[in-house]
Amino acid sequence: MTEVLRWGIIGTGGIAARFAADTALLEGTEVVAVGSRTAEKAADFAAANGVPAHHGSYQALVEDPAVQAVYVASPHPFHAEHALLAIAAGKHVLVEKPFTMNAVEARTVVEAARKAGVFCMEAMWTRFLPHMVRLRELLAEEAIGQVLAMGVDQGMRFKQDSEHRLFSFGLGGGALLDLGIYPFSFASMVLGQPETVRASATPAFTGVDGTTSAVLTYGDGAHALITCSALVATPMGAWLAGTEGRIELSRQWYTSTSTLTLTRADGRTETFAPVPGLVEGKAKGMKFQVAEAVQRIRAGERESSVMPLDETIAIMGILDEVRDQIGLEYPEA
Numbered sequence: 001m002t003e004v005l006r007w008g009i010i011g012t013g014g015i016a017a018r019f020a021a022d023t024a025l026l027e028g029t030e031v032v033a034v035g036s037r038t039a040e041k042a043a044d045f046a047a048a049n050g051v052p053a054h055h056g057s058y059q060a061l062v063e064d065p066a067v068q069a070v071y072v073a074s075p076h077p078f079h080a081e082h083a084l085l086a087i088a089a090g091k092h093v094l095v096e097k098p099f100t101m102n103a104v105e106a107r108t109v110v111e112a113a114r115k116a117g118v119f120c121m122e123a124m125w126t127r128f129l130p131h132m133v134r135l136r137e138l139l140a141e142e143a144i145g146q147v148l149a150m151g152v153d154q155g156m157r158f159k160q161d162s163e164h165r166l167f168s169f170g171l172g173g174g175a176l177l178d179l180g181i182y183p184f185s186f187a188s189m190v191l192g193q194p195e196t197v198r199a200s201a202t203p204a205f206t207g208v209d210g211t212t213s214a215v216l217t218y219g220d221g222a223h224a225l226i227t228c229s230a231l232v233a234t235p236m237g238a239w240l241a242g243t244e245g246r247i248e249l250s251r252q253w254y255t256s257t258s259t260l261t262l263t264r265a266d267g268r269t270e271t272f273a274p275v276p277g278l279v280e281g282k283a284k285g286m287k288f289q290v291a292e293a294v295q296r297i298r299a300g301e302r303e304s305s306v307m308p309l310d311e312t313i314a315i316m317g318i319l320d321e322v323r324d325q326i327g328l329e330y331p332e333a
C-alpha cells in the first residue's frame with residue numbers, strides 16, 4: 001500500500017479551508033496539521049476542518065515531523081518568506097498564487113527549492129482542471145491551427161472595503177496580482193513568452209489597481225488581450241482564435257464548471273462539458289492540483305511539467321513589467 005502523503009497548511013484563511021476540504025476528497029493524501037500566527041486560530045481551524053494537529057506558529061508547523069509537504073496559504077507578500085521557511089525545514093511546497101510578489105522573489109524561492117531538492121509548485125489550480133487538460137490536447141494536435149489571437153478576462157466586484165485584503169497595499173491587494181495572475185498565466189500556457197507588453201490601469205479607491213488591461217504580442221504575430229478587475233464583474237470567458245477555427249471557454253473559464261467549445265473552420269462544433277460531479281466554483285476543483293503535486297512528489301520529481309517553475313518566474317516577470325507600466329508599487333516589493 002502506498003504511504004499517505006501528509007500536508008501541513010500555513011495560514012487559516014478562506015483558501016486554506018478550501019484546500020483542506022478539497023484534499024479530503026482524495027485518496028492517499030491528507031492534511032495532518034495547520035499553523036497560524038496565533039494558537040487559538042490554529043486550534044479553531046483544526047476543529048472546523050478536521051485537521052488533527054495545530055501549531056501556534058508557522059515555524060512549529062514546518063518543524064512538525066508528521067508534515068511532509070506544506071501548502072502556503074498566507075497573503076502573497078508573505079509567500080516567499082513562508083515558502084523559504086518550509087524549504088529550509090526540508091519540506092515540499094505548494095505555494096498559492098501569485099507565487100510571490102515579483103520575479104526576484106520567485107527566483108529566490110525556486111533556487112532554494114532546487115538546492116534543497118524538494119518539490120515546489122505554484123498552486124495554479126486552474127491548469128489541472130479536466131477542461132484545461134482537454135484544451136492542451138487540442139492545442140497540441142493543432143485542432144484550430146495556429147493561435148493568432150486570444151482574449152481572457154477575470155473581473156469581480158468586491159466589497160469596496162479598505163480593510164479587505166484585495167484593496168490593501170500591505171497585503172498585496174489589487175486586481176493584477178490577485179485576479180490578473182490567472183489570465184496572464186493562461187496566456188502564457190497558450191502562447192508562451194510575449195515579446196511586448198502594453199498595459200493600462202485604473203486605480204481602486206485605495207490606490208491599488210482596480211481594473212488593469214494589457215495587450216501582449218508574440219514573436220509569431222499573435223495577440224493576447226487581458227482584462228482583470230476588482231471593481232466590476234466581467235463575463236469571465238476566454239476565447240482562442242486560430243487559423244483553422246476557434247475555442248471558447250464559457251463562464252467561468254478558470255473553474256471546473258466551464259464548458260469548452262471547439263468550432264472548426266468548416267463550422268463543425270464539439271463541446272467538452274464539465275465532468276459530472278464537479279460543483280460550482282472552486283470546490284472539487286483544487287483537488288486536481290493536489291493530486292498532481294502528490295503524484296510528482298511520489299515519483300521523486302521536483303516540479304510539475306504542467307506548471308513549471310521557470311514559467312512561474314517568467315509570468316512574475318510579465319506582472320513586474322505590467323506593474324512598472326501602470327505605476328503599481330508595494331512596500332518592499
Ligand SMILES: NC(=O)c1ccc[n+]([C@@H]2O[C@H](COP(=O)([O-])OP(=O)(O)OC[C@H]3O[C@@H](n4cnc5c(N)ncnc54)[C@H](OP(=O)(O)O)[C@@H]3O)[C@@H](O)[C@H]2O)c1
Nearest residue numbers: 011012013014015016036037041073074075076096097098
Ligand atoms: N486558489 C484560489 O482560488 C485562491 C482564492 C483566494 C485566495 N487565494 C490566494 O491565497 C492567499 C490567501 O488568500 P485568502 O483569501 O485565504 O486570505 P485570507 O482569508 O485573508 O487569509 C490569509 C491567512 O494568512 C495568514 N496571514 C499571515 N500573515 C498575515 C498577515 N500579515 N495578514 C493577514 N493574514 C496573514 C492568516 O492566518 P493566521 O492569522 O492564522 O496566521 C490568514 O488567515 C492569497 O495569496 C490569495 O491570492 C487563492
